[in-house]
Amino acid sequence: MPSDYRRTAVDRSSILIDMTESCEPRPRVVLERMYQAEAEYLAAGGPGAASFTTLAPFFDPDVRLWQADALPYGGLWRGHDGIEQFFLAMSATWDRFEMAEQTFLSEVDPLVVLTHVNARSRVTGRELSFPILQTITVTEGLITEVRPFYWDTAAVADACSAADR
Numbered sequence: 001m002p003s004d005y006r007r008t009a010v011d012r013s014s015i016l017i018d019m020t021e022s023c024e025p026r027p028r029v030v031l032e033r034m035y036q037a038e039a040e041y042l043a044a045g046g047p048g049a050a051s052f053t054t055l056a057p058f059f060d061p062d063v064r065l066w067q068a069d070a071l072p073y074g075g076l077w078r079g080h081d082g083i084e085q086f087f088l089a090m091s092a093t094w095d096r097f098e099m100a101e102q103t104f105l106s107e108v109d110p111l112v113v114l115t116h117v118n119a120r121s122r123v124t125g126r127e128l129s130f131p132i133l134q135t136i137t138v139t140e141g142l143i144t145e146v147r148p149f150y151w152d153t154a155a156v157a158d159a160c161s162a163a164d165r
Contacts, residue, residue: 027138028107034058034143035099047088055087056080060142070153072160093160096120110135110145119159126159 025033037054044050065077065086073089076082090097098118106112113134120127130151137145150156 024141026107027109027111027136028104030058030138030141030143031111031113031136035102041087047084047091052080052084052087055083058143059083060139060144063142063144063146065146067148068150068153070157071150072157091122093122094119095122095125105133109139110137110147112136121160123160123162128155128159130155 041050041054067074072093077086101116103114115132134148
């Protein structure tokens with residue numbers, strides 16, 4: 001009987017370990033919750049009007065977001081301050097940026113999300129419809145890296161350029 005007791009204790013220990021590991025949200029769940037928080041942030045007025053504290057809990061303090069250099073908001077955006085500045089730059093560029101359809105192509109790190117965007121340039125008023133493929137890394141329940149790949153960065157840059165007018 002004591003040997004059965006020890007085996008039961010070991011089994012319970014492994015169950016506790018499994019439960020602890022499963023308490024961390026899956027990467028897709030983290031991303032879906034962030035997308036919901038982003039929608040609430042934008043509905044509340046977005047950059048300059050709404051508090052970034054709605055979004056900050058989803059991002060690692062040292063998160064890195066790479067945008068193609070050819071875009072009006074291109075470059076590396078780092079940390080919570082960088083992400084907040086990125087949203088300000090996006091808001092200055094786009095009057096509307098609707099993520100119309102999203103498809104998760106991979107739910108393991110890095111996640112791969114195909115997003116169809118409908119947008120209108122704040123400067124030119126031109127409307128665009130285009131795909132973005134993103135790889136997103138989630139570590140210990142926080143977004144640590146985002147790399148979006150635009151189908152046609154030249155078309156985006158042209159649509160946002162006052163020189164087109």
